[in-house]
Each structure stands twice: as structure tokens, then as C-alpha cells.
Amino acid sequence: MTATINFEREYKQKHFAFPEINFQDFEEIQDLRIRKDIAKKNKIVSTDTYNRTMTHLKWEEKKNTMETYTMTLRKSPNGLYNVVYGIKKIIDDILLMPITQNELDFARDFYANQKNAWGNSYFDKAMWQKVIDENNGFLPLSVRAVEDGTVMKAGEPIMSISGPAELAAVFEPLFLRVFYQTIVATDIHEIVSFIWEGRIVEFGKRAAINEEAHIDAIEALYVWGWLKFTSNDTAVLALSKVLSAGTTAHRYLAAYDTEDEAFDNAIEKMDRVALLVDLVDSIRWIDKIIELKKKYRFTNKVINMRLDSWDLLEQAIYALKQQKENGFLDPNKDKIVIADISSKEKIFEIETKIRETGFDPEKFIVYGLGGLLVTKNKTRDEVSAGYKLTKEWEIYTGKLSNDPIKEAIPGDLNVEIRTDARYIVQDRTMKFGERLLKPIYEKWEIFDKNIVANIEKARTRVNETMKYINLATKRDEETNRIREEVKARFMRA
Numbered sequence: 001m002t003a004t005i006n007f008e009r010e011y012k013q014k015h016f017a018f019p020e021i022n023f024q025d026f027e028e029i030q031d032l033r034i035r036k037d038i039a040k041k042n043k044i045v046s047t048d049t050y051n052r053t054m055t056h057l058k059w060e061e062k063k064n065t066m067e068t069y070t071m072t073l074r075k076s077p078n079g080l081y082n083v084v085y086g087i088k089k090i091i092d093d094i095l096l097m098p099i100t101q102n103e104l105d106f107a108r109d110f111y112a113n114q115k116n117a118w119g120n121s122y123f124d125k126a127m128w129q130k131v132i133d134e135n136n137g138f139l140p141l142s143v144r145a146v147e148d149g150t151v152m153k154a155g156e157p158i159m160s161i162s163g164p165a166e167l168a169a170v171f172e173p174l175f176l177r178v179f180y181q182t183i184v185a186t187d188i189h190e191i192v193s194f195i196w197e198g199r200i201v202e203f204g205k206r207a208a209i210n211e212e213a214h215i216d217a218i219e220a221l222y223v224w225g226w227l228k229f230t231s232n233d234t235a236v237l238a239l240s241k242v243l244s245a246g247t248t249a250h251r252y253l254a255a256y257d258t259e260d261e262a263f264d265n266a267i268e269k270m271d272r273v274a275l276l277v278d279l280v281d282s283i284r285w286i287d288k289i290i291e292l293k294k295k296y297r298f299t300n301k302v303i304n305m306r307l308d309s310w311d312l313l314e315q316a317i318y319a320l321k322q323q324k325e326n327g328f329l330d331p332n333k334d335k336i337v338i339a340d341i342s343s344k345e346k347i348f349e350i351e352t353k354i355r356e357t358g359f360d361p362e363k364f365i366v367y368g369l370g371g372l373l374v375t376k377n378k379t380r381d382e383v384s385a386g387y388k389l390t391k392e393w394e395i396y397t398g399k400l401s402n403d404p405i406k407e408a409i410p411g412d413l414n415v416e417i418r419t420d421a422r423y424i425v426q427d428r429t430m431k432f433g434e435r436l437l438k439p440i441y442e443k444w445e446i447f448d449k450n451i452v453a454n455i456e457k458a459r460t461r462v463n464e465t466m467k468y469i470n471l472a473t474k475r476d477e478e479t480n481r482i483r484e485e486v487k488a489r490f491m492r493a
Helices: 002-015 023-028 032-041 049-057 087-095 101-116 125-135 165-169 178-195 211-225 233-239 250-254 259-269 282-296 312-325 344-356 453-466 477-492
Strands: 066-073 082-084 141-146 150-152 157-164 200-202 272-276 302-307 336-339 365-369 385-392 413-417 422-426 437-443 473-475
Touching (some): 023 101, 066 178, 082 178, 087 178, 150 453, 157 165, 157 413, 178 344, 211 233, 250 259, 259 282, 282 312, 302 312, 312 336, 312 344, 344 365, 413 437
Parallel strands (some): 200 365, 336 365
Antiparallel strands (some): 066 157, 066 385, 082 150, 141 157, 141 437
């Protein structure tokens, strides 16, 4: 165990910390992969020009002001709730490793180079030097957030970060990326709540933007989708929570002179096989698989079929009727995998229509889903993620938009569950129920690191918090008073 702990420590230092390289030597590197890897590890440059510009514009006395920023998901994919997931990973990525003097010197030279090239070179070296000199490179922030797996309603705050002015603001682009795993977890929660668990195999590796995003997606799918199988072997190795699974595909079938030859060979070599039916004529090949079921029924072979294109509902109903006519109604041997579905609504339609036809989809239908789970409608806009200044010292502030969805509620906020409602409250006020935003980082300590066991905790958290989702969201009297005060102050300006 000690050897493993030492390995983890050494690995983090080697692979996550910024390497000992100066900007001049970096510029000599020609391998683009290495340049990308090094660039991503410099936390000081892991911001954007918007934030650097605002740091530059602030008066000197405001740069050390204690500010509080609130992150809110102002919409949800289903219009009801979000399963928040991914905050721990983002906090670890940003705050776990200290900023080094070499990292700062590199950033200084990079921005000087931008100035020479007429790029945006605004850079507050003194702000970062203070972090190194006074905090050994750890950011002097306080972070409260909902636990991964917490079910939240749109418009409720999910994270609050306080600290010296721009240090609390600078990582806004990274914090907002919680949207991705949250949307994945929310979509799968909605689907599984309708079809029940254990009926989805994830085939989205080809649709994913990159490998890391796909592994993140599978992790989020596991948290509430209770995902059991994926075709991504890398994710299976990394997460140790899901199993690998796959089916025959077009290139296998197309490699044989006839589909019959391909089918027979697959069945002979595999104990369990899902045969694809759409190389030429889906209906005709469903009939062929029925004949193969007859041929091999009294062996230990399990022969399922996979529907992949054209009218999937029509094919599924036809296949179920043919299986029933031939007595193939064993849920363990007669599954039908429906793949290439482009919307949640289509899944709900298939489930409903199959039940109306007299079959139980929970027994016979499995969904092989790819892009629908990991890429479709997986943008920040889907949840309208916002990260806004809501308090400066003891002065409350916020964006009070004409669009109520875009409004940033002033204050240092939390969400409290009471018997009658979910209340958005000021964190300093007396508690009357469970508060959902909990401390996760204080100055230089992360209280609950992103470890494998937390995936199971997140699964439990979904169930714990889902039971409160039907309560209305309200603001307590103090929060309403503060909002009106802020509005009146800005209206006087």
C-alpha cells in the first residue's frame, strides 16, 4: 500500500505539475503534442483574455478586495433538474498542485512575448508572486459546492468561491466546464428513470470529441445511469466500474461473400453474439436470425439481434412478433439491441409503442447508444452555466438582468432544504435544514479529493437529493431584502 501511495505522489508530481522549463526553451519545441501538454499544465495561463483584461482594469485597491463568486446552472436539459457532476475533478485540476516560481516566470515571459507580437499582454505578476511568497503557491480561496451527484433545480447556486478579487475570478472558464458531465448525468438520469436501469450499452467512443471527454462521459453515465457496459476499453481500465461490451459491425459482415457465412462463423466462435441486421435488407435478415435461433436453440449459444438503421420501431415490433411466433421469449436469450437513436423522445416512443403492442420492453429491449449520450446537446448553453460576482467585502452585488433566467442573486449563497420548500439563503444565516453547498477547499487544503470511491458516493447522493426535487425553490426573507437593496442601489446610479 505504501508503495502505491508513493507511486501516486510521484506520478502527480511528474504528470500534473508544471515542468522545469523556461519559455525560451519551450519555444524551441517543435512537437505539437508536447507543446499542448506543457501549455495545459501552466495554471496561470489557464484563464482567458476577458479575465486578464478585467484584472488589468481594476483599481489597485480593488485587486485585493475579498470577493465572492457564485456559479449557477440557470437552465436544465429537461426543464426540471440537473444532476450536478464534475466539480471535484475541476477543483483538483486547478487547486491540488501549488503554483511554482518557474510556472510564474514562464507565464511572465509568455505575456511579454505577446506584447512584442501585439497580442493582449495584460498580466499582473505581483498578484501571482504574492500567492507563491505568502501561500507557498496554493491559492488563498474558500470554496463551497454541492457534492457530486447532487440533484439541483435550475437557477439554484451550485458553487460559491471567495478570495482576493481576481484570484477568485480568474479560473471562471474552467469552473464553468462542469456543464459537460452534468448534462451527461442529467440526460442518462432522465432516460433511466423512464426505461429503468441495466438496459443501456454505451457505444459513443466514435462520437466523442476526444478520449478524455469520453472517459468523463462514461464516469457521469455510471453515476446515475448505472451504466454496466461500454465499448471503450480505455474507460473500462481507467474507471474499473464498467465492463467492456460490443457487437458485430458492418465491416465484419462486409468481409464475407454472404451474410449467412458471416453469421454462422460469428455464432460458432462466440457464446453470446448480437448480429447486425442492416447490411442489405433489415426485415429479411431479421427472418434469417430467427432461423439461426432455431438452428442453435438447444446449444448454449445466445443469439441476439441488433437493429441499427431505418425504421427502428417497425423493425423491433416485427422482430418481437417473429420471436413470439416461434416461441423465443426467454429474456436471457432473446434480447433485441436497438442502436443509433438520435433523441430521448425516440426512446420514450419506442418504449410506449412496444408496450402497446403487448410486449414488455424491460425484458427484451436493450439500447446501444452513442452520440446521443456523449455529444448531442452537450454545450454550456444547455444549462446556461454562469459564474458571477455576488459579493465584494460586505457589499452585496449581482447582475440583475431584465431576463430573470440571467439574474445573479446577490450574496454569499447556499441552498437549504426545509419541509415546505428549497430555500436560497445567505450562508451566514441561521440554519433550519440541510444545506447543499458544503466546504470543499480552504486556503490550501482540499477536503474531499476526487478519488474512485467518490463515484459510489455520488450515486448515493443522487438518490438522497432526488427526493427533494419536487419542492418549490424560494428565496428566504434576507436574500429577498438584499436583492431589493442591490436593485435600488443600481437604479440610483
